[in-house]
Amino acid sequence: MLVLTRKKNEGIIIKGRDGNIRLFLIDTEKGKVRIGIEAPKGYTILREELLSEIEDANRLSAIDNLEKIKKVIGEASGRDET
């Protein structure tokens, strides 16, 4: 991993074929860093922990025994809860 030191109001450019990604150090305070990010079309900017959370949720949702689950869903579909 490339590690760079930046001061407030300094930026970093990641140059790419589709355009540049720009990171900008807006502010730092008590162990927190505010970063501005600009990216070309086609990039989705996400907090890393959100993506991990979604990966985990997907893994926990993956079913290897479909027959068993069909029963659970069948019951849920038939329930009269609102």
Place this chain on the structure above:
Amino acid sequence: MKQVGEMRLKGKIIGFEELGDYIFDAPFGEESPFRVLQCIDQPVSFIVVNPYFILDDYNFDIDDQVAEELIGRSGEPDVEETIAVLCIVRPDNKTLYVNLRSPIIVNTTKGRFIQVVLQNEGYGVSVPFAIKEK
């Protein structure tokens, strides 16, 4: 959501990027809000639900890139193309949880899907739910 039946879909589930071919099926019947996305190559299936049976006002914007990937160059679906939105369900004992934060957008006409991640913080990754009476 009518006339889904069984069809082949290509797309990636986040965390399962090595898998890309699925069968989309309606084993609970066409009227059920639930569908199944079953991987062709591995014993991996996902229960998915039509989120409009959970929330009336579920809505979000998709970016141009996703629209292009799903629909094609124009980003505008043809009149006859069917786009469906489904959310992955996680059954845990008797409780069902739904991931509203990263819905699956399906183009059933072209046989493709994309799992997107929404910026809307209000939609949870793991939300317990019950199906509303329609």
